[in-house]
Amino acid sequence: MARINQNYIKLQGRYLFSDIGKRTREFIAANPDAPIIKLGIGDTTQPLPPAIIAALKEAVDEMADPSSYKGYGPEQGYDFLREAIATSDFQARGADIQPDEILVSDGSKCDTGNILDIFAQGANKIAISDPSYPVYVDTNVMAGNTGPVMENGQYEGLVYLPCNPDNEWTPAIPDEHVDLIYLVSPNNPTGTTINRARLQEWVAYALENHAIIFFDAAYERYITDPDLPHSIYEIDGAKECAIEFRSFSKTAGFTGVRCAFTVVPKTLMGTDEDDNSVSINDLWTRRMTTKFNGVSYPVQKAAAAVYTPEGAAQVDEVIQYYLANAKTIRKGFQEAGLTCYGGMNSPYIWVKTPGSMTSWDFFDLMLNQLNIVGTPGSGFGPSGEGYFRFTAFNTQEKTEEAIARITSFDWASM
Amino acid sequence: MARINQNYIKLQGRYLFSDIGKRTREFIAANPDAPIIKLGIGDTTQPLPPAIIAALKEAVDEMADPSSYKGYGPEQGYDFLREAIATSDFQARGADIQPDEILVSDGSKCDTGNILDIFAQGANKIAISDPSYPVYVDTNVMAGNTGPVMENGQYEGLVYLPCNPDNEWTPAIPDEHVDLIYLVSPNNPTGTTINRARLQEWVAYALENHAIIFFDAAYERYITDPDLPHSIYEIDGAKECAIEFRSFSKTAGFTGVRCAFTVVPKTLMGTDEDDNSVSINDLWTRRMTTKFNGVSYPVQKAAAAVYTPEGAAQVDEVIQYYLANAKTIRKGFQEAGLTCYGGMNSPYIWVKTPGSMTSWDFFDLMLNQLNIVGTPGSGFGPSGEGYFRFTAFNTQEKTEEAIARITSFDWASM
Numbered sequence: 001m002a003r004i005n006q007n008y009i010k011l012q013g014r015y016l017f018s019d020i021g022k023r024t025r026e027f028i029a030a031n032p033d034a035p036i037i038k039l040g041i042g043d044t045t046q047p048l049p050p051a052i053i054a055a056l057k058e059a060v061d062e063m064a065d066p067s068s069y070k071g072y073g074p075e076q077g078y079d080f081l082r083e084a085i086a087t088s089d090f091q092a093r094g095a096d097i098q099p100d101e102i103l104v105s106d107g108s109k110c111d112t113g114n115i116l117d118i119f120a121q122g123a124n125k126i127a128i129s130d131p132s133y134p135v136y137v138d139t140n141v142m143a144g145n146t147g148p149v150m151e152n153g154q155y156e157g158l159v160y161l162p163c164n165p166d167n168e169w170t171p172a173i174p175d176e177h178v179d180l181i182y183l184v185s186p187n188n189p190t191g192t193t194i195n196r197a198r199l200q201e202w203v204a205y206a207l208e209n210h211a212i213i214f215f216d217a218a219y220e221r222y223i224t225d226p227d228l229p230h231s232i233y234e235i236d237g238a239k240e241c242a243i244e245f246r247s248f249s250k251t252a253g254f255t256g257v258r259c260a261f262t263v264v265p266k267t268l269m270g271t272d273e274d275d276n277s278v279s280i281n282d283l284w285t286r287r288m289t290t291k292f293n294g295v296s297y298p299v300q301k302a303a304a305a306v307y308t309p310e311g312a313a314q315v316d317e318v319i320q321y322y323l324a325n326a327k328t329i330r331k332g333f334q335e336a337g338l339t340c341y342g343g344m345n346s347p348y349i350w351v352k353t354p355g356s357m358t359s360w361d362f363f364d365l366m367l368n369q370l371n372i373v374g375t376p377g378s379g380f381g382p383s384g385e386g387y388f389r390f391t392a393f394n395t396q397e398k399t400e401e402a403i404a405r406i407t408s409f410d411w412a413s414m
Numbered sequence: 415m416a417r418i419n420q421n422y423i424k425l426q427g428r429y430l431f432s433d434i435g436k437r438t439r440e441f442i443a444a445n446p447d448a449p450i451i452k453l454g455i456g457d458t459t460q461p462l463p464p465a466i467i468a469a470l471k472e473a474v475d476e477m478a479d480p481s482s483y484k485g486y487g488p489e490q491g492y493d494f495l496r497e498a499i500a501t502s503d504f505q506a507r508g509a510d511i512q513p514d515e516i517l518v519s520d521g522s523k524c525d526t527g528n529i530l531d532i533f534a535q536g537a538n539k540i541a542i543s544d545p546s547y548p549v550y551v552d553t554n555v556m557a558g559n560t561g562p563v564m565e566n567g568q569y570e571g572l573v574y575l576p577c578n579p580d581n582e583w584t585p586a587i588p589d590e591h592v593d594l595i596y597l598v599s600p601n602n603p604t605g606t607t608i609n610r611a612r613l614q615e616w617v618a619y620a621l622e623n624h625a626i627i628f629f630d631a632a633y634e635r636y637i638t639d640p641d642l643p644h645s646i647y648e649i650d651g652a653k654e655c656a657i658e659f660r661s662f663s664k665t666a667g668f669t670g671v672r673c674a675f676t677v678v679p680k681t682l683m684g685t686d687e688d689d690n691s692v693s694i695n696d697l698w699t700r701r702m703t704t705k706f707n708g709v710s711y712p713v714q715k716a717a718a719a720v721y722t723p724e725g726a727a728q729v730d731e732v733i734q735y736y737l738a739n740a741k742t743i744r745k746g747f748q749e750a751g752l753t754c755y756g757g758m759n760s761p762y763i764w765v766k767t768p769g770s771m772t773s774w775d776f777f778d779l780m781l782n783q784l785n786i787v788g789t790p791g792s793g794f795g796p797s798g799e800g801y802f803r804f805t806a807f808n809t810q811e812k813t814e815e816a817i818a819r820i821t822s823f824d825w826a827s828m
Contacts, residue, residue: 001593001623001624001625001685002533002538002593002594002624002625002626002684002685002694003533003534003537003538003593003684003685003686003687004532004533004534004684004685004686004692004694004697005531005532005533005534005535005697006534006686006687008532008692008697008700008701009686009692011700043485043486044485045480045483045485046480046483047477047478047479047480047483048477048478048483050478053474053475053477053478056474056477056712057471057474060467060470060471060474061467063461063462063467063470063670063671064461064462064464064467065461066459066460066461069459069460069461069462069667069670070670071457071458071459071667071669071670072457072669072670073670106520106672106707106709106710107706107707109704109705109706109707110705110706110707113704113705114705117419117556118418118419118422119416119417119418119419120417120418120419120420121419121535121558123417124416124417135704135705138704139704139705142531142701142704142705144535179415179416179417180416209415210415210416211415211416212416253483253485255485255486255707256477256483256484256485256486256487256708256710256711257477257710257711257712258520258707258708258709258710270416270417270418271415271416271417271418272417272418272420272423273417273420278418278422278423280416280418283418283419283422286422286425287422287556290523290527290549290552290553290556291523291524291527291528291549291553291556292521292523292524293520293521293523293524293669293672294670294672295520295672296520296670296671296672296710296713297670297671298470298671298712299710299713
């Protein structure tokens, strides 16, 4: 009898985006001419820049010619890409990361889920911010690192780190001991960032507790403030306590192209049952070489083009475009008298709903009165209740039109 | 203290291909002018056919234009590809498989490893052919489905199904009860196939035991014998007891492009702790939508081109090219008086070493005397000892030259 992984039974249904879709479809059916604008989707919309298109085409041409055709590549990624990443993303910022500490993959969603493969099931205390990207929680449930779900929607056994205006949406160091910690900066959904001093505190905590930080920096390219760290390895000691997740999805429009990477320093150690130190880089390399067969060659060539002078400049232009949208949204809500966070070093704007309005009440208000679709903050965890996420990924025209509606709405009546 | 997955400590080093590389490099260093020919590598060498190149380029052009740019696609794959697969690979052969039973991925290596995520750890008796593709065993070790390694190189807790000339390299139905069974046809490394009658026996066994068969058909396109099944779903009852793994790697030269898929029928059920039936398709869909973000859009367009009339004809030409090489190798060894298997519906030829020669002795003979590199059968498991794998993936010229050396060698002296 084929026994299934019982942990999957604990998973709650994921209704957030299907509920949003359902309510939106129903509204459109009843109001077919409503000029709906979507500011909810966390997906890129601007085309790939010319340097990346050129690199893709060149690589496709190589695949057509027997003398340059590429079969299997190294599972960890081609050296040309790992070297470009190490040099440009890390060494250039003073972080001493080497190419063999970089493992190229097809996405951060895969990486943040798969990383749990190499850690003991149920033996680590795991801390996750609330609100957060739902994949962190779900993959821990699947891996058997939690108990059943509780009445408040949280899972037994996880340590939730509440984020709120009082801690500037940056999780506070927990009173209890934890072993694995998810930190995200710039944050999804709140759009806020972790500054150098706070990150240094977390690194100190992790070193003291022999804990490992999973640092998700998928949105680092949206950082404009020169004082903010882009990588956790800009912090002393992080190479002994942190894995970093990076992605080309939001930085270079690769959501449909698929390329990302993990940084696993050779100095990072875990502990086995006999209290021996074990290299995390060795374990992750073994995991990736056994259960993965490398990223598509043309995709790796495209990713490498992000590091050429032309590619970098073109990518920056797209980022500036999204950041301008973010500024428009942030400014609009501020003018409307609503409190909002993020939107400065991030494509996400996190808005406090007026009065005691719930996230879903606000969703209905936005949809029905203003024909704007966003994402209820409660979908990212209990601490997201009373908040709402907007994204900067629509076009400039649509974004400006949406904000014109928002600023001309009578918010005082709410 | 971050505790690591202790099961990784059980894994043996994987020295097969690095040992091959090391011995080969040392030989070349000592004999720099030796005309080495590699018939060991299981990787495609012929370029992508024009229809696939054209599809890739068209998709890249779409990514350059805001009106056709694609961000995130469905995690399970685009409908255009799932429909083409269901129609051409299954319905056309009389197997009633629907598009929503197909989940597109970036590789069969990932799929055959990741599938274990949805099954209970340590609660299933797992049967694996010996010899076999090492990933089946290694991923079960990592997932905690085995005990430690034993003296013979096998892992405690796994049921090894010995394959040998007596059973025509097709595993016999085990005497004991097992829950999960790996079957591979055409086989890697033996190049042999499972015929309809034998496959029907396995399906009957699985149905009776509520077991699930993992059917790896990555090489199905090499089948030329019209009596051999290409899919397990050509067998009645298989939709209630089998998952099938397919790949574009060896069928369409996608080893460096990355696309594959699993077939998980909606009628396939597993059992939870409370003895309830649970849909395996639901579990796998949940796994893939949570821990995976879809295959690169241009790659999916390229895969769809394999199902166009031009694409299919061009892909068939490449397959014929490799099959001609396989025939050359098989014929050569037969002329030389050696016993061999496979090479008829498969790109692999499995040669019995002369006399009592070990797999590694034969490796050294081939390298030193004939300057040909192949793969020792013992690297695929204990039952592979005394055998040797050759592949048909080199060029026609090199393959013919290698076989000329083999047929002119004095085998009688061995």
